[in-house]
Amino acid sequence: MNYESPYNIAKGKINMIMVGLMVGLLVAAFDYSIMGTAMPKVIDSLQGMEYYVWPFTIYMLTSTIAIILFGKLSDIYGRKHILIAGIITFVITSVMCGFATSMFELIIFRGLQGIGGGILLTLPFIVVGEIFSPRDRAKYMGILAAVFGFADVLGPILGGVITDTLGWRWVFFVNVPVGIAAVTIILYSLPNFKLDGVKKIIDYAGIITFTLALSGLFLALTLAGDLNTYPLALIAGLLIFSGIMLILFLLAEKKALEPILPLRLFKNPIFSVSAIESFLASALMFCGIIYVPLFAQDVLGMSATNSGLLMIPMLFSLTMASIITGQIISKTGKYKKLVIIEFIITGIGVILLATMNANTPYYLLVAYSTILGIGSGMAYTIFNVAVQNAFTLREIGIVTASMRFFRNVGTIVFVPIFGYIMNFTLGSSVAVNLDKTQALVLSIQNIFLAAIILAFVGLIIAFFLKEIPLSEDMPRTHEEVYEEGIEKTK
Structure with a gap:
């Protein structure tokens, strides 16, 4: 490996940095896997089925704003300080969510929690992009994705067990000890990376x-x-x-x-295509994470614990696909074919999920959601690697934050749309005298039918993604690398 960190970090310290980043990421990763399982019980406790998607979407809104804002602030004040601030924010607001007494309070507190979540889901990937060579970035981003594997496997189990035994409030309190551990490790392991010469202009x-x-x-x-x-x-x-x-x-x-989102980034075709694909991939992933547990509990009559166990294969496959994809990119130095394969697999997954009904056996629900997980997991690594490879070392922070931004925007736009599809279908079902279960089945089927269209659009756009072979060498300067890479592909 022809790697030399531009920050002169000893190789022995790299492992400690990775542990710190992984634990920090774990704090936010738990939120995604636990909330999907616990949300039906939250609705039962605080009431308001019509607000089912609000805790998800308000979190996505504030985390999306935080991604761009704090990605830029970390250029000025350093990655370490902003990352620690994000963990502390996330932990405090998690406690506030746990003490919510109404849906209104929970929505407000989830909005505040999203600020910390946006920081935690972005900064680790920026740091990896800065300290590893283009090929090695894919591998280490795959390793970071192992955090999602741990959280995705343990999260649904914890979410179900905690919800059924201690109550849904404790799914938020579990963030406290993990957050304390994350702050401790990062304080002692992570150097405070920040760019030289950045103007302190907000x-x-x-x-x-x-x-x-x-x-x-x-x-x-x-x-x-x-x-x-x-x-x-x-x-x-x-x-x-x-x-x-x-x-x-x-x-x-x-x-x-010093713009928070430089418009010149969109002149790069790799950035523009990757932004759209990240947008679509996120929407496809969340239609499974949100509506598969709802289908399992309210249609098939499963408990929160069992619906959490049912989600494990999907979430675990999502993580393993991300890790394996990173290894493939690291060895081959190419990524375009993987994008095409990703949307084909995702499309197959949502097509199968759209066929579900009240008689669907558990094992088919597991199989269908697992296929969706494989496709969704591949998108975690590909687009970060593609855009980081198309820009200079100096621009890695903003382009990495931008990819997470467009993933979140995909969720912000489509989760409410999915909610609208559900509410509209439920309302229309009353007119034709469908019972509650039949109406819910039809609603979820319509959501996955919409997802099929998104997967098809993503597949078509994938063919327009340009590919720059990934180098094994770390850029030694901040000179432009995009044009050089394009020349190599001609």
């Missing part, structure tokens, strides 16, 4: 307009899920407001000395 205009644009879009899509309660004029007004804020954000970024 793009306040960009931050404000970016936050308002995303928030307006989020509220419009979420409220559209219940047109009987919220007037169409309000939803249209929010969409118009979001559009105006987006225009102002684009104008602000053109003028900013």
